[in-house]
Amino acid sequence: MTRSILCFDIGGTSIRAALAIDGQMPGAVTRFDTPARDHAAFLDRLASLAAALPQRPDAIAISLAGVVHPKTGKLIVANIPAIHGTDLKTDLHRQIGIPVHIANDADCFALAEAVFGAGKxxxxxxxxxxxxxxxxxxxxxxxxxxxxxxxxxxxxxxxxxxxxxxxxxxxxxxxxxxxxxxxxxxxxxxxxxxxxxxxxxxxxxxxxxxxxxxxxxxxxxxxxxxxxxxxxxxxxxxxxxxxxxxxxxxxxxxxxxxxxxxxxxxxxxxxxxxxxxxxxxxAASGEEPGLAGAAAIGFQAFLPKER
Ligand SMILES: [Zn+2]
Missing domain, CATH: 3.30.420.40 (ATPase, nucleotide binding domain)
Known part of the structure; x- marks a missing residue:
């Protein structure tokens, strides 16, 4: 079954996006400015990329220069006021209707290296x-x-x-x-x-x-x-x-x-x-380890959980 994950690497000034298909590394990368202050504009921008794809992706996976509070799910990402302190996972899911995964950029880097890079x-x-x-x-x-x-x-x-x-x-x-x-x-x-x-x-x-x-x-x-x-x-x-x-x-x-x-x-x-x-x-996972790691997280979420 073909799966596709729409991946985002979110930074303070720009966001990079790419589509990953069937467990592979993400493809061509699109860049755009980060809507820094407005939460609704931020959600709309990500949703518009998902809507523009010929086929609805199975999930969204995000690499972020920040952390997700383990209890509340709220983001700690001080340099992007539009999403700092928000529950981006829930908000995006509500807007787009597909599963959303969010991980810290260093974690995405490590996973990208384990799956696609020097850690294979x-x-x-x-x-x-x-x-x-x-x-x-x-x-x-x-x-x-x-x-x-x-x-x-x-x-x-x-x-x-x-x-x-x-x-x-x-x-x-x-x-x-x-x-x-x-x-x-x-x-x-x-x-x-x-x-x-x-x-x-x-x-x-x-x-x-x-x-x-x-x-x-x-x-x-x-x-x-x-x-x-x-x-x-x-x-x-x-x-x-x-x-x-x-x-x-x-x-x-x-x-x-x-x-x-x-x-x-x-x-x-x-x-x-x-x-x-x-x-x-x-590192050996290419120029976009955030996107590659996010893709890996997105694909893994569809695998059965090991006991
Ligand atoms: Zn310190």
Whole structure:
């Protein structure tokens, strides 16, 4: 039986949409501006895409840069007032009349990697994001360890940054989550820039820091060395805790495969399993992991639940 899932990847400025058919990766992508403030306009925009398809899709699946409150079902997505605090799943279902699935973007990334990407053939896949922040999602047996929310696998928060990297003091920077000393403050792209400023008093972009590191410049090399020291311990712990046998990485910093390889080299010796093959690897689920992961969630919802 042919199934089709209309997939959305919803961000603060734009929404990407694509149709996925019969368990495959989503096809051609349509982009449009996010109706940022008006909830009714937001619902109408998504509904109009569903209505424009030649055939009604079987479900809608959404990847979102936010989380779903596990009890109330309401979204926590501060940068999109049109849907922040709303029950988008219920509202969309009411308007369009087909099942609606919503998941956190890091979770969608992890599932996309498990089903279509670098995690294929692995039972436990821990997908991590080194982007504007540090995120993650956990998949076991091609299923997300998260039926609601989006908190599982979020290894970027918690006061874990060591106060010294070698003989260099590292401050506990305040984090957006309300704590301080979270990995998120030093290990995403803004975190790398913050570390570089702390160590050298320079305001360079993450891209420049990494390209200067690869060119062999000593200042950026020190920044990356400290970055690796701070990241490696928590990531090795996360690998031990989850039992993941592969850790696909996404987000802006992970586009630099030399950095991913350096993270892999730093982490593997610190894990209990000390695998001989690369453990921290670049993502391989294509340019639209949010859409791919949403598609996988949509298709899985039609499968019989395992006991
Ligand atoms: Zn935090």
């Amino acid at each position: 053939g692995h039972d436990i896949v821990f997908g991590v994001i080194f982007g504007t922040g540090v995120g993650g999602g956990l998949v076991s047996g091609r299923r997300l360890i998260n039926t609601a929310g989006g908190f599982a696998g979020e290894w970027g928060h918690g006061p874990v940054v060591p106060l010294m990297a070698g003989d260099t003091p590292i401050p506990h920077f305040a984090c957006g989550c309300g704590l301080s000393g979270c990995l998120d403050t030093v290990a995403g792209a803004p975190g790398l820039e913050r570390l570089h400023t702390h160590l050298h008093g320079k305001n360079d972009t993450a891209r420049a820091i990494l390209s200067d590191w690869q060119a062999g410049e000593t200042g950026p090399a020190r920044t990356v060395e400290v970055f690796l020291q701070l990241v490696a311990g928590p990531l090795a712990m996360a690998v031990n805790l989850t039992g993941a046998t592969i850790v696909p990485t996404g987000g802006g910093l992970a586009r630099n495969h030399a950095l991913v390889a350096a993270i892999d080299e730093a982490v593997r010796p610190l894990t209990l399993s000390k695998p001989a093959h690369p453990l921290i690897v670049p």
